[in-house]
Amino acid sequence: MAYPIHVKSEIGKLKTVLLKRPGREVENLTPDTMERLLFDDIPFFENIQKEHDYFADTLRKEGVEVLYLEKLAAESLVNEEVKQSFLKQMIDESGLISDYQKQAVIEYLGSMNNDQMIEKIMAGIRKHEVEIPHQTCLDTLDDYPFLTDPMPNLYFTRDPIASIGNGLTVNRMTFAARQRESLFIETIMNYHPRFADSGIQVWLDRYTGAHIEGGDELVLSDTVLAVGISQRTSAHSIKLLAEKLFKNNSGYEKVLAIKIPNNRAMMHLDTVFTMVDYDKFTIHPAILDSDGKMDVYVIEKANNELGMTITLRNNIEDVLKEVLNLSELVLIPTGRGDAIVAPREQWNDGSNTLAIAPGTVVTYDRNYVSNEVLREYGLRVLEVLSGELSRGRGGPRCMSQPLVREDLK
Ligand SMILES: NC(=[NH2+])NCCC[C@H](N)C(=O)O
Structure with a gap:
């Protein structure tokens, strides 16, 4: 049977991918809100859309089926009851204070067709758009322009979800700015005809008591995962994920919990470390200490009371070789490891490659040094536009x- 989610590696030929085209939500960023909404600047709208379309076309030309989150979400709400309960939950999670506000916003959104409604929820709702009874109540009088916030990070579809094997984690995200994103995912998995009732295993749901984001979740093989302990993913959530995978015949038997620095530039493991071929990885040198070491906790399925053993190691290269049965392995330094180039290119995601087949990666064109190094190591590098994205x-x-990747041979 063909599963709607099937991802057993980071590098197997990509068949189906989920994207989100940047919409009006990025136009609703202002200097006052961008930091809280996790942006460092305001993108030029027309160009960010063009660049994203170029990215999607690059994938299509390589034979990848591209699905859009916004379209799937709208298609999941055909049933009126489902639509109403989704709306209610979304509005309950949107920070509105009074019941009058909530009711007025639900009525405003409910009057739209599903595509418009999803677009509006994602874009955010300005105060002047909705007429609210008892407008004099104090909670609508401050200067803040939005009733519900825009969700400008939606185009980073990597984070609210992670496909693992034939299942997924629907993530409880760290910052309020992103927490509602995974409600779209949950709704799609439960109600979209492509996914509903297809036996998809949910390894962790968005109500889990610990936070985790997909940028930290790397599927190294059909038995090994790597998960970053980071600004966005707690060690506790990794333990919960390991427990769930080990107990439920997921096929996964080892989880590497990799500790990375807690800062803005390195918010997720995939900003400093990605897999690009059977035996090749990109790595940002700044995650290693002066002896080239870092903390890696190897969590293995076991027949003991805990159901697992946990061993602290500090040589990532040795650990990767062992768990992936490789005799040799190449760690490719971002920006050639140069003291200026590496942090500069890492800041603009020079380590954040998307492998679409073993040895073929999609990268940002601006990171020309890192791209050159990847080519020197024999990789096929497809560059995409990156001024605004x-x-x-x-x-x-x-x-x-990725929703479906071919299995590795
Ligand atoms: N997988 C990733 N590295 N995602 C990057 C997400 C960036 C986004 N602005 C955030 O701070 O959440």
């Missing part, structure tokens, strides 16, 4: 969620 601090891996 990069302002959201995410690259090709962040902007894509």
Whole structure:
């Protein structure tokens, strides 16, 4: 049977991917809100859309089926009851204070067709758009222009979800700015005809008591995962994920919990480390200490009381060789490891490659040194436009969620 989700590696030929075209939500960023909404600058709208279309076309030309989150979400709400309960939950999670506000917003959105409604929820709702009874109540009087916030990070489809084997994690995200994103995913998985009732396993849901984001979740093989302990993913959530995978015949038997620095530039593991071929990885040198070491906790399925053993190691190269049965392995340094080039290109996601087949990667054109190094190592590098997309601090891996990859031979 063909599963709607089937991802057993980071590099198997990509067959189906989930994207989100940047919409009005990025036009609703302002200098006052961008930091809280996790942006470092305001993108030029027309160009960010063009660049994203170029990215999608690059994938299509390589034979990848491109699905759009916004379209799937709208198609999931055909049933009126489903639509109403989705709307209610979305509005409950949108930070509105009074019931009057909530009711007025639900009525406003409910009067639209499903495509418009999804677009509007994602874009955010300005105060002047909705007439609210009892407008004099204090909670609508401040200067803040939005009733519900825009969700400008939606084009980073990597994060609210992670496909693992024939299942997924629907993520409880760290910052309020992104938490509603995974409600779209949950709704699609439960109600879209392509996914509903197809036996997809949910390894963690968005109500899990610990946070995790897909940028930290790397599927190294059909038995091994790597998960970053990062600004966005807690060690506790990795333990919960390992437990769930080990107990439920997922096929996964090892999880590498990789500790990375907690800062803006390196918010997720995939901003500093990605797999690009059977035996090749990109790595940002700044995650290694002066001896070239870092903390890697190897979590293995076991027949003990915990159901697992946990061993602290510090040589990532040795650990990767062992768990992937490789005699040799290449770590390719971002920006050639240069003290200026590496941090500069990493900032614009020079380490954040999307592998679409073993040895074929999609990268941002601006990171020309890192791209050159990848080519020197024999990789096929497909460059995409990055003037505006990069302002959201995410690259090709962040902007894509593989749903189906071919198994490796
Ligand atoms: N997988 C990733 N590295 N995603 C990058 C997400 C960037 C986004 N602005 C955020 O801060 O959440």
